[in-house]
Amino acid sequence: MKLFEEIPRFGNDDILIRQLKPSDIPYLDEMTSDPRVYRFLPTFLFEKQYTDLPKMISDLYGECFSSKESLILAVEDKCSRSFCGLAEFYGFKDSLHKVCVGYRLRSDCWGKGIATAAVGLMVDYLFTQTDIEIITASTMIQNRAAVRGLEKNGFICTAHSVPEDWGYPEPTIADKWFR
Numbered sequence: 001m002k003l004f005e006e007i008p009r010f011g012n013d014d015i016l017i018r019q020l021k022p023s024d025i026p027y028l029d030e031m032t033s034d035p036r037v038y039r040f041l042p043t044f045l046f047e048k049q050y051t052d053l054p055k056m057i058s059d060l061y062g063e064c065f066s067s068k069e070s071l072i073l074a075v076e077d078k079c080s081r082s083f084c085g086l087a088e089f090y091g092f093k094d095s096l097h098k099v100c101v102g103y104r105l106r107s108d109c110w111g112k113g114i115a116t117a118a119v120g121l122m123v124d125y126l127f128t129q130t131d132i133e134i135i136t137a138s139t140m141i142q143n144r145a146a147v148r149g150l151e152k153n154g155f156i157c158t159a160h161s162v163p164e165d166w167g168y169p170e171p172t173i174a175d176k177w178f179r
Contacts, residue, residue: 003092003099003130004068007061010125015117016076017087017125019061024074025053027083031106040143041104043167046070047086068092075105075118084109087118089126091136098134099126116149123153123179137177138164147175155179 009018020028031037032047046064050056064070071089076082085105092099101122105115126132139146141161155177163171 001130002094003089003126003132004065004071007065007071008073008125008129010121010129011076011078012117012121014078015084015114015121016078017073017118017121018076020057020072020074020086022054022057024083025057027106028053028086031085031104034107036107037104040140040146041102041166042172045104046072046088068094075103075114077109077114084114085118087122089122096134097132098136099132100136100138101126102137110145115145116152119149119153135179137179138174139177140166141173141175150177150179153179 007019009016011017028047038045038048046060047053047056050059060070060072069090069092073087075084075087077084083106086103088102089099090102101119103115103118103122123135126135135155137150137155139150156179157175158178159176161173162176164174166172166174
């Protein structure tokens with residue numbers, strides 16, 4: 001199966017990665033309003049471009065999905081059935097069988113292994129359920145937690161301290177990862 005043929009749903013005993021739904025909106029609003037969450041992330045992330053979050057969800061699973069621009073899914077804690085954050089597939093290159101992965105979590109979900117588990121689930125889904133062969137990621141060099149999560153999931157740093165445009169006044173110094 002090719003990525004972007006359907007909106008996936010996958011998980012393990014603890015975490016579910018699924019389509020966003022209206023009941024996620026209060027938690028999503030809380031997350032997008034927390035500057036700590038976006039401290040190490042690009043300024044132009046999809047959900048940060050909207051004040052109307054129901055419209056954001058509609059646009060996300062409409063034109064954005066059909067144009068294969070980005071696939072953003074909810075990360076849910078199965079035990080509490082609560083929205084923890086977002087898992088994203090972006091930078092899709094069908095001819096190369098390549099995609100980039102990213103994520104962001106509500107700050108009260110940090111330090112619980114949720115991000116590492118979500119990345120592991122994303123990697124497993126991509127390699128076992130799609131024709132993706134190359135997975136990449138980028139991290140700000142200061143984001144040690146993201147680095148640890150990628151390393152635990154078998155990612156290797158292929159380029160260190162690369163200047164990138166993440167929407168800040170100055171280039172963002174980032175590391176590039178490959179799996």
